[in-house]
Amino acid sequence: MNIYDIAKLAGVSTATVSRVVNGSSKVSEHTRQKVLKVMEENHYTPNVFARGLGLDSMQIIGIICPDVSDNYMARAVSFLVRRLKEYGYDCILYCSGSGQKQKEEAVELIMRKRIDALVLVGSSYAGSGTEEDNTEYVRNAAEKVPVFLINGKIKGDNIYSVYNKDEEAAFQAVSALIESGRKRILFLTDAGTCSAMQKMAGYERALKEHGLPILGELKLHMDNRIHLVRDILLARKKPEYDSVFATEDGLAVGAVKCANAKGLEIPSDLSVIGYNNSEYSVCCEPELTTVDNKVERLCEITADNIMKVLKGESVLGEIPVDCVLVRRCTTDF
Amino acid sequence: MNIYDIAKLAGVSTATVSRVVNGSSKVSEHTRQKVLKVMEENHYTPNVFARGLGLDSMQIIGIICPDVSDNYMARAVSFLVRRLKEYGYDCILYCSGSGQKQKEEAVELIMRKRIDALVLVGSSYAGSGTEEDNTEYVRNAAEKVPVFLINGKIKGDNIYSVYNKDEEAAFQAVSALIESGRKRILFLTDAGTCSAMQKMAGYERALKEHGLPILGELKLHMDNRIHLVRDILLARKKPEYDSVFATEDGLAVGAVKCANAKGLEIPSDLSVIGYNNSEYSVCCEPELTTVDNKVERLCEITADNIMKVLKGESVLGEIPVDCVLVRRCTTDF
Numbered sequence: 001m002n003i004y005d006i007a008k009l010a011g012v013s014t015a016t017v018s019r020v021v022n023g024s025s026k027v028s029e030h031t032r033q034k035v036l037k038v039m040e041e042n043h044y045t046p047n048v049f050a051r052g053l054g055l056d057s058m059q060i061i062g063i064i065c066p067d068v069s070d071n072y073m074a075r076a077v078s079f080l081v082r083r084l085k086e087y088g089y090d091c092i093l094y095c096s097g098s099g100q101k102q103k104e105e106a107v108e109l110i111m112r113k114r115i116d117a118l119v120l121v122g123s124s125y126a127g128s129g130t131e132e133d134n135t136e137y138v139r140n141a142a143e144k145v146p147v148f149l150i151n152g153k154i155k156g157d158n159i160y161s162v163y164n165k166d167e168e169a170a171f172q173a174v175s176a177l178i179e180s181g182r183k184r185i186l187f188l189t190d191a192g193t194c195s196a197m198q199k200m201a202g203y204e205r206a207l208k209e210h211g212l213p214i215l216g217e218l219k220l221h222m223d224n225r226i227h228l229v230r231d232i233l234l235a236r237k238k239p240e241y242d243s244v245f246a247t248e249d250g251l252a253v254g255a256v257k258c259a260n261a262k263g264l265e266i267p268s269d270l271s272v273i274g275y276n277n278s279e280y281s282v283c284c285e286p287e288l289t290t291v292d293n294k295v296e297r298l299c300e301i302t303a304d305n306i307m308k309v310l311k312g313e314s315v316l317g318e319i320p321v322d323c324v325l326v327r328r329c330t331t332d333f
Numbered sequence: 334m335n336i337y338d339i340a341k342l343a344g345v346s347t348a349t350v351s352r353v354v355n356g357s358s359k360v361s362e363h364t365r366q367k368v369l370k371v372m373e374e375n376h377y378t379p380n381v382f383a384r385g386l387g388l389d390s391m392q393i394i395g396i397i398c399p400d401v402s403d404n405y406m407a408r409a410v411s412f413l414v415r416r417l418k419e420y421g422y423d424c425i426l427y428c429s430g431s432g433q434k435q436k437e438e439a440v441e442l443i444m445r446k447r448i449d450a451l452v453l454v455g456s457s458y459a460g461s462g463t464e465e466d467n468t469e470y471v472r473n474a475a476e477k478v479p480v481f482l483i484n485g486k487i488k489g490d491n492i493y494s495v496y497n498k499d500e501e502a503a504f505q506a507v508s509a510l511i512e513s514g515r516k517r518i519l520f521l522t523d524a525g526t527c528s529a530m531q532k533m534a535g536y537e538r539a540l541k542e543h544g545l546p547i548l549g550e551l552k553l554h555m556d557n558r559i560h561l562v563r564d565i566l567l568a569r570k571k572p573e574y575d576s577v578f579a580t581e582d583g584l585a586v587g588a589v590k591c592a593n594a595k596g597l598e599i600p601s602d603l604s605v606i607g608y609n610n611s612e613y614s615v616c617c618e619p620e621l622t623t624v625d626n627k628v629e630r631l632c633e634i635t636a637d638n639i640m641k642v643l644k645g646e647s648v649l650g651e652i653p654v655d656c657v658l659v660r661r662c663t664t665d666f
């Protein structure tokens with residue numbers, strides 16, 4: 001009989017059992033009594049010796065991201081692993097892919113491990129922000145362990161979301177393009193994730209507020225591979241565009257490469273803004289103006305919140321983080 | 334005192350002791366308490382025997398790399414995690430940093446976990462290839478679990494090395510530069526690792542075999558950060574060089590950026606060859622000629638070998654893998 005069994009029998013999360021054991025005031029009296037009753041009935045004593053042997057906690061955090069070879073996710077996982085290690089926790093890493101079934105399966109599999117908390121890296125796990133049932137598997141996991149989203153937002157008990165203000169960041173970036181004289185702004189994206197939707201919403205709001213039309217032909221969806229993006233854009237005669245706002249730096253680099261191949265002057269003939277402030281943005285020539293979405297800051301908050309939640313301390317369920325536009329050579333404002 | 338003593342003293346089987354250690358719910362509370370009491374009285378640490386005897390494997394592989402935000406390591410870890418998952422194994426990931434003490438500590442800590450095998454990603458763990466005692470900690474780990482090196486070579490029981498023929502790849506690349514008319518080839522590196530030493534050896538052999546002098550002023554060591562490399566090279570009047578061979582793509586991109594800033598023509602005024610065939614090499618302008626060191630292939634061999642070794646099958650202790658020079662726009666051969 002361990003903390004997992006107690007949590008299951010009492011119909012609460014292990015975090016709640018932990019709070020009861022630690023005498024946290026965050027647990028309702030009703031829940032407290034329910035947990036204590038189950039513990040008593042099962043002669044469960046969370047004694048020092050048992051905890052010392054690590055029988056209740058293996059001190060392991062589960063991390064799932066779609067693909068750790070992605071630059072953004074690699075930075076996030078690197079930061080998380082090092083930070084959690086400082087706290088004495090190890091990390092089991094899964095790479096799930098981004099399909100709905102793959103994500104559900106990864107969460108289901110990692111929940112069979114004795115993890116203390118689950119971190120989902122990337123907004124892919126928050127669905128598209130519209131279809132409620134897409135994220136049910138995350139809520140199910142949260143019934144067992146606290147779940148932390150990095151750049152995703154899901155409402156629910158035991159779910160803690162840290163995310164960028166992507167709508168606002170996109171609005172600011174696209175507004176800056178418009179105010180520097182651009183009228184036909186190509187929106188490039190590789191995903192239908194919650195974060196990508198937010199960026200598109202910011203793009204559309206900027207157009208609207210500046211009296212420009214929202215045109216379907218100016219929204220393109222393609223894989224985030226530099227040469228692929230370049231070749232697709234090179235092959236198209238239409239639409240014509242005077243600037244690009246991309247939801248990933250790699251897409252923006254593809255657009256820069258297309259312009260270079262066509263002999264266009266950047267930024268006068270074509271302005272480009274990327275997203276992530278990755279190494280690609282300084283590798284590219286000319287160097288990319290891009291939205292810095294502060295991935296390390298999101299991870300820092302998440303790691304610290306994990307420790308607080310595991311100690312039974314109170315933590316905000318939703319923490320938005322501002323982005324910053326980093327101006328380099330692909331824009332003239 | 335071993336698992337057999339504990340089992341005997343508690344009057345149970347070794348399998349039962351193992352189940353207690355694993356927190357299995359199949360053991361009655363009475364038995365669990367009895368076993369824990371014996372363990373406590375005898376100051377027993379469960380990890381040691383559970384791992385040593387390979388009882389009740391947790392199906393976990395330990396992976397250590399210096400920093401998973403590094404592009405090469407991110408690709409390696411991504412591939413390993415997905416491949417090992419297919420085999421039913423989970424991965425605990427540590428990011429050790431590259432200092433000797435950091436590496437030793439990371440290996441020591443991960444060896445306390447119940448891992449079935451240890452993978453060390455990056456040639457940093459193989460030392461510089463000269464100082465024998467640098468790698469003693471790896472041999473110590475191999476006394477407990479099989480250890481797999483990705484692009485590193487250490488001789489020893491229970492150690493399996495898969496590595497690139499870096500000396501040969503560097504020799505071929507530098508020979509190609511010389512045969513296309515270059516005489517002063519700058520060697521740029523960021524590391525004193527085994528792999529970096531091999532690349533330097535290949536560089537020197539190519540110079541020698543073509544009758545060119547090996548000059549200390551043409552070997553530079555600096556951090557692998559694009560802007561830093563560019564700025565260091567821009568600030569130097571000497572040495573003069575007509576080409577660059579870099580041990581990492583990021584260093585090569587820095588050299589390209591320096592040439593672009595100086596208004597030099599690439600490849601006629603300056604030829605550049607990088608290493609890794611990372612996304613940086615196609616992000617850069619002009620795109621980088623680079624050595625493809627087949628990281629996915631190394632990881633595939635490693636994952637497959639782990640499974641073979643765990644099944645008791647025989648595996649080669651050393652497997653060298655050929656690199657391929659990918660010609661792009663920074664060379665004219």
